[in-house]
Amino acid sequence: MVTRAVTKSRTHTLAALLALASAVSLAACGGSSGVTTGANNSTSASASPAVITVGDAPMSSVLSALVTISGIGATSASGTVQLLTQPRTIELTQLGGIQAPIELDSLPQGTYSSLSITVSAAQITYIDPTTQKVVQATATIPAGSATASITLTNPLVVNSAAATDVRFDFDLQKSLDLTNGVVTFTPTVSAAVAHVDTEDDADRQLHVTGTVTAVDTTKNTITVTSSDTGLSVILNVTSATEFGDTLTLATLQTGALIHTVDQVNADGSITALEVSSTDNGQSEDDGGRVDGGLVTAVTTDSNHNLTAFTMVVRDSLHEDSVGQSLTVDVNSSTLFKDTLIAQNAGLATFDQTQIFPGQGVWVAATKVSSGTVLATEIRPAAVNPFGLTNAAVQTASGGGYVLSLLLDANSNFAQFAGLTSLTVDTNASTVFDGQTLTSTTVASLAVGTPLVARGFLSLSGSTDTLFCQHLHELGPNE
Numbered sequence: 075m076v077t078r079a080v081t082k083s084r085t086h087t088l089a090a091l092l093a094l095a096s097a098v099s100l101a102a103c104g105g106s107s108g109v110t111t112g113a114n115n116s117t118s119a120s121a122s123p124a125v126i127t128v129g130d131a132p133m134s135s136v137l138s139a140l141v142t143i144s145g146i147g148a149t150s151a152s153g154t155v156q157l158l159t160q161p162r163t164i165e166l167t168q169l170g171g172i173q174a175p176i177e178l179d180s181l182p183q184g185t186y187s188s189l190s191i192t193v194s195a196a197q198i199t200y201i202d203p204t205t206q207k208v209v210q211a212t213a214t215i216p217a218g219s220a221t222a223s224i225t226l227t228n229p230l231v232v233n234s235a236a237a238t239d240v241r242f243d244f245d246l247q248k249s250l251d252l253t254n255g256v257v258t259f260t261p262t263v264s265a266a267v268a269h270v271d272t273e274d275d276a277d278r279q280l281h282v283t284g285t286v287t288a289v290d291t292t293k294n295t296i297t298v299t300s301s302d303t304g305l306s307v308i309l310n311v312t313s314a315t316e317f318g319d320t321l322t323l324a325t326l327q328t329g330a331l332i333h334t335v336d337q338v339n340a341d342g343s344i345t346a347l348e349v350s351s352t353d354n355g356q357s358e359d360d361g362g363r364v365d366g367g368l369v370t371a372v373t374t375d376s377n378h379n380l381t382a383f384t385m386v387v388r389d390s391l392h393e394d395s396v397g398q399s400l401t402v403d404v405n406s407s408t409l410f411k412d413t414l415i416a417q418n419a420g421l422a423t424f425d426q427t428q429i430f431p432g433q434g435v436w437v438a439a440t441k442v443s444s445g446t447v448l449a450t451e452i453r454p455a456a457v458n459p460f461g462l463t464n465a466a467v468q469t470a471s472g473g474g475y476v477l478s479l480l481l482d483a484n485s486n487f488a489q490f491a492g493l494t495s496l497t498v499d500t501n502a503s504t505v506f507d508g509q510t511l512t513s514t515t516v517a518s519l520a521v522g523t524p525l526v527a528r529g530f531l532s533l534s535g536s537t538d539t540l541f542c543q544h545l546h547e548l549g550p551n552e
Contacts, residue, residue: 120182120183121180121181121182121183121232121235122180122181122183122232122234122235122236122237122238122269129169129173129174129241129242129243129244135200135201135252135489136167136198136199136200136246136250137167137199137200137201137208137368137370137386137388137397138165138167138197138198138199138210138386138387138388138396138397139165139166139167139196139197139198139199139246139250140163140164140165140166140196140197140198140396140397141163141164141165141166141193141195141196141197141259142161142162142163142193142194142195142196143158143161143162143163143164143176143191143192143193143194144158144161144192144193144194145158145190145191145192145221146158146177146189146190146191146192146240146242147189147190147191148181148186148188148189148230148240149186149187149188149189149190150184150185150186150187151184151185151187152182152184154190155181155182157177157179157181157240158176158177158179159177159179161194162176162177162303162304163195164176164302164303165302165388165389165396165397166244166246167246167388168302168388168389168458173241174300174302174303175300175303175305176303176305181230181232181238182232183232183233184231184232185229185230185231185232186226186229186230186231186232186267187225187226187229188223188224188225188226189223189224189240189242189265189267190221190222190223190224191221191222191224191242191261191263191265192220192221192222193215193220193221193222193259193261194215194220195212195213195215196212196213196215196257196259197210197211197212197213197397198210198211198212198213198250198252198257198259198397199386199397199398200252200257201489203252206489208370208386208399210397210398210399211257212257213250213257213258213259214256214257214258214259215258215259215260215261216258216260219260219261220261221261222261222262222263224263224264224265226265226267230267234269236269237269238267238268238269239266239267239268239269240265240267241265241266241267242263242264242265243263243264243265243266244261244262244263245262245263245264248262249261249262249263280335280336280344281333281334281335281336282298282300282307282309282334282336282344283298283300283301283331283332283333283334283389284299284300284301284307284331284332285298285299285301285329285330285331285332285358285391286298286326286327286328286329286330286331286332286355287299287306287328288328289323289326289327289328291323291324294310294311294312294323295308295309295310295311296308296309296311296323296326296332296346296349297309298332298334301331301389301390301391302389307344308343308344309334309336309344309345309346309349310343310344310345310346311323311345311346311349312345314347315345315346315347315348315349316347316348316349316414317349317350317414318348318349318350318351318354318413318414318415319351319354319411319414320354321349321350321351321354321355325355326349326351326355327355327356327357328357329357329358330351330353330355330356330357330358331351331352331353331358331364331391331436332349332350332351332355333349333350333351333352333413333415333436334346334347334348334349334350335347335348335418348414348415348418350415350453352364352366352436352437352438352451353438353450353451354451356438358391358438362438362439362440362450363390363391363392363438363439363440363441363447364390364391364436364437364438364439365385365387365389365390365391365392365395365400365436365437365439365447366387366388366389366390366434366435366436366437366455367385367386367387367388367389367390367400367434367435367455368385368386368388368432368433368434368457368490369383369384369385369429369430369431369432369433369434369435369490370383370384370385370386370399370431370490371383371431371490372429372430372431379426380404380426380429381403381404381405382401382402382403382404383401383402383404383429384399384400384401384402385399385400385402385435385437386398386399386400387399387400398445399445400437400445400446400447401445401446401447402437402439402446402447402448402449402452403442403446403447403448403449404426404429404448404449404452405448407450408448408449408450408451408452409450409451409452410424410425410426410428410451410452410453411424411451411452411453412424412453412454413436413453413454415456415543416453416454416456416530416541418503418543419501419503419504419529419530419541419542419543420499420501420530420541420542421454421530421532421541423532424453424454427533428454428531428532429452430533431490432457432490432493432531433454433457433531434454434455434456434457434530434531435452435453435454435455436452436453436454436455437449437451437452438450438451438452454530454531455530456528456529456530456543457528457529457530457531457540458526458527458528459479459481459496459526459527459540460479460481460482460524460525460526460527460548461479461480461482461495461496461524461525462480462521462522462523462524462525463477463478463479463480463519463520463521463522463523463525464478464479464480464495464521465477465478465521466521467516467517467518467519469517470499470500470501472501473501473502474499474500474501474502474504475499475500475516475517476497476498476499476500477497477498477500477516477519477525477527478495478496478497478498479495479496479497479498479525479527479540480494480495481493481494481495481496493538496527496538496539496540497537497538497539497540498527498529498539498540498542498545499539499540499541499542500516500542500545501541501542503543504542504543504544504545505543505544505545506545507544507545507546507547508526508546508547508548508549509547509548509549510547511545511546511547516545519547523547524547524548525545525546525548526545526546526548527540527542527544527545527546528542528543528544528545528546529541529542529543529544530543
């Protein structure tokens with residue numbers, strides 16, 4: 075068994091998870107509240123609603139980690155409560171510094187001393203350390219090591235109906251062994267638990283990406299099914315909600331893939347702050363497809379015009395594409411567009427010159443053949459490089475901060491783009507969290523601080539800049 079003690083909880087995550095719990099309950103019950111959908115279905119005074127999430131401390135050479143979680147348990151003196159209603163498959167590498175919900179359930183009253191999580195399968199796409207080529211392999215899970223058990227340093231006492239957050243963080247660096255041509259996955263996991271009513275109100279921002287399953291212009295809501303967890307979330311739309319391009323609530327179609335930045339309200343509902351779509355809100359039900367991932371190689375013509383690129387898919391409307399390499403053809407009709415979320419992070423322009431190895435993209439396309447598509451629209455996608463600060467933090471002339479991040483020599487960026495360092499720009503919209511990192515302490519970050527910088531890459535001349543959406547300080551158990 076792999077055991078990692080709980081060292082702390084993340085306050086910003088808890089509010090986001092309560093909001094997701096509320097949204098899923100509303101979606102399941104046609105707008106009524108107070109009902110959960112899990113195996114331990116109860117929201118009476120004898121139980122606490124529980125939201126279970128998964129995150130990841132990234133591993134530099136791994137491009138995709140598609141992991142199937144088949145069991146989650148919480149143990150008290152009365153026995154073990156099972157918190158997973160069905161196996162859930164989730165792509166971990168997108169989650170550096172953030173969490174994704176995988177289940178909504180409830181915990182009976184009691185004192186819980188330990189948690190467990192079981193992995194039944196793992197599909198890994200990585201850079202082979204010898205050939206430097208992209209390889210996909212089914213991982214071997216050693217017998218007797220599929221379940222990670224975590225003893226809680228501070229037992230969780232459930233004695234009210236207040237919502238509970240149960241959070242698991244995978245450490246891919248310690249979980250995976252890629253040596254000798256055999257991929258072995260031994261889940262190394264830490265956990266944190268907390269009561270939602272202890273939540274700090276300061277950080278209530280969350281992000282939901284998924285397929286639109288319903289639009290209600292009377293109630294002003296969007297129902298989104300998360301791409302990687304399968305949970306349905308209801309987003310409230312207000313006059314303050316920003317829509318990208320010419321998109322509106324009225325023009326948003328079911329079947330569209332959207333990316334949103336959201337705000338958790340005091341009652342646990344969610345309000346959409348920013349809504350962007352890769353294909354301007356159009357449905358992908360009629361033969362279209364949308365894929366997000368990392369660019370691994372590009373092809374240009376004699377005039378240096380982009381004609382094609384390959385990418386490893388991390389998120390897709392087609393679930394069987396995740397972890398696969400995809401060839402994307404580009405022609406004169408292909409549109410290159412920025413997104414509202416990327417613009418708010420500071421990315422001013424996005425065109426064909428911004429397609430390079432290591433870049434993150436969302437592609438709306440039509441199928442050409444097996445493994446090849448023709449792009450109709452390409453937009454920037456967030457990436458999450460991690461490394462150590464290697465210089466004092468600078469104050470930017472227009473506000474915000476500029477950091478220099480020293481990257482692992484074996485990272486995706488070093489391998490594909492030849493990068494060993496990266497300039498990270500923050501602004502007023504950047505979210506800071508993890509350890510003691512805040513918008514006021516970032517200015518005094520010590521050299522050598524480990525960070526995950528989630529944001530949008532831009533190449534201008536020989537300068538690579540990441541316009542940072544979310545800066546997370548890694549802790550000792552991440």
